[in-house]
Amino acid sequence: LAKTTQPISMDSYEGQEVNITCSHNNIATNDYITWYQQFPSQGPRFIIQGYKTKVTNEVASLFIPADRKSSTLSLPRVSLSDTAVYYCLVTSSGSARQLTFGSGTQLTVLP
């Protein structure tokens, strides 16, 4: 299982772009990188997923360099409602998939 490392916390102001980087040095060839967002008292929810290069959806972009040892979640023009904990997870298919989360990154958006 690829272990992930993220910053514990980040602050930003409304309207700014926020980039959160996750390190996953031991990622395997068939692994995917998935990011989740969690608000207080709620379960995490899927934001974006990628395998390589760049992925973009209506919420965020995900940048993955060629060596895939890290990934960066980019949130354009954040608002107060983007204040949450963000987790990156590396997943692979297989018969025994023990999915453990890291500490996540607490993003606080200030007015």
Add this chain to the structure above:
Amino acid sequence: NAGVTQTPKFRILKIGQSMTLQCTQDMNHNYMYWYRQDPGMGLKLIYYSVGAGITDKGEVPNGYNVSRSTTEDFPLRLELAAPSQTSVYFCASTRDRANSPLHFGNGTRLTVT
């Protein structure tokens, strides 16, 4: 489409009591998970299952038991509740594919006093 449903939403237990947290999913997912989350902390994996009849321990299994008799249901049992088990419990499910995201329930907030 209900997704992952957890019951109850809230529960208060006395020390030594037992209870079962229910989790059911209607997406025909093979993989199911139980996590606990203490205040201000991340998610810790308690148990997981890769299919009916198969369960395995996660990071923090002590004090809990699980069973998986059907694809849909994955109940979590607390036999002798302790204050250290005060937490929010989340159930999740996914398919057996690397690019299949986790679907979480809304959680059960448990207080043991």
